[in-house]
Amino acid sequence: MLFLLNRRNWGLNVLWGGAGQKPTATSVLADIVRIVKRVKDGTIGKSFNEYARPTSLANPHDIVNKYYFSVETPDSTGQLLRLVELFTSEDVSFEQVLQQKGDGNRAVVVIISHQINRVQLLAIQDKLKEEVDFKLLNYFKVLGTRKMKIIVPATSANLGAGFDSIGIAVNLYLTVEVLEESNDWKIDHDLGNNIPTDEKIYY
Numbered sequence: 001m002l003f004l005l006n007r008r009n010w011g012l013n014v015l016w017g018g019a020g021q022k023p024t025a026t027s028v029l030a031d032i033v034r035i036v037k038r039v040k041d042g043t044i045g046k047s048f049n050e051y052a053r054p055t056s057l058a059n060p061h062d063i064v065n066k067y068y069f070s071v072e073t074p075d076s077t078g079q080l081l082r083l084v085e086l087f088t089s090e091d092v093s094f095e096q097v098l099q100q101k102g103d104g105n106r107a108v109v110v111i112i113s114h115q116i117n118r119v120q121l122l123a124i125q126d127k128l129k130e131e132v133d134f135k136l137l138n139y140f141k142v143l144g145t146r147k148m149k150i151i152v153p154a155t156s157a158n159l160g161a162g163f164d165s166i167g168i169a170v171n172l173y174l175t176v177e178v179l180e181e182s183n184d185w186k187i188d189h190d191l192g193n194n195i196p197t198d199e200k201i202y203y
Contacts, residue, residue, distance in 0.1 A: 060118035060119045061117050062117070063118040064117050065115060065141045065142065066113055066114060066116075066142035067113045067121060067139055067140065067141060067142060068110070068140045068141075068142055069110070069112075069113070069136065069138075070108060070109075070110050070136070070139070071108070071110075071111065071135065072106055072109075072134070072137055073106070073109055073135075074105070074107070074133050075102030075103065075105055075106055075107040079107070080109060082131075083109060083134075086134075087111070087124060090116075090123045090124055092113050092114070092120055093113065093114045094111055094113060094114070097110070097112075098110040112142060148178040149178075150177075151173050151174070151176075152173065152176075153169035153170065153171075153173050155168065156168055156170055
C-alpha cells in the first residue's frame with residue numbers, strides 16, 4: 001500500500017509497506033473517523049504535534065563530581081580543623097589537601113574533594129560565605145571523573161498509517177549509568193543469572 005502525504009508541517013512524503021491488509025485498513029479507517037470527528041467538532045486546526053510533556057530537570061542529588069576548592073583562611077592555628085569540620089558537616093570528604101605557605105596573616109588551602117552532589121556543593125558554598133574570615137577564591141569541577149546517566153524511553157511503532165515511520169514513547173525506560181574509565185567491566189541488571197554481568201555479555 002502506498003500513501004502520498006502533503007502536509008504543511010511535513011511537505012510531500014511517501015509512505016509504503018504495511019502490516020497486512022486488515023491492520024492497515026483498520027488504521028486508515030481510524031484516521032478517517034478521527035478527521036471527520038474533528039471537522040464536526042471544529043478542532044481540525046490543531047497543531048501537527050499535540051504531544052506535550054513538562055520539562056524535567058536532572059535531580060541535583062544525581063549530579064555528582066569531584067571538586068577543587070581554593071579557600072583563603074587566617075594564617076593561624078586551628079584553621080584547617082575548622083575547614084574539615086565545615087566540610088564534614090555536609091558529609092564531604094577530602095581526596096587531597098594542600099596548604100600554601102602563608103605570609104603570617106593569610107594562607108590559602110587547596111582541597112580536592114571526593115565525589116559530591118550538587119546539593120552538597122551549594123551547601124559548602126553557603127557555609128563558606130557565612131564564615132567571616134574564610135574566603136572561597138575559586139572552585140572547579142574536576143574533569144574526568146563524571147558519572148553519566150542515560151534514560152531512554154521504550155517506543156511502539158506501526159501507529160495509524162505511519163507504519164514504521166511513526167512511533168510513540170511509552171512509560172517504560174532503559175536506564176544506563178556510565179562511570180569513569182576502568183579496566184574491569186561490571187553491569188548491574190535484574191534480568192536473571194543467565195545474563196552475564198561482565199564483558200561476557202558481548203559474547
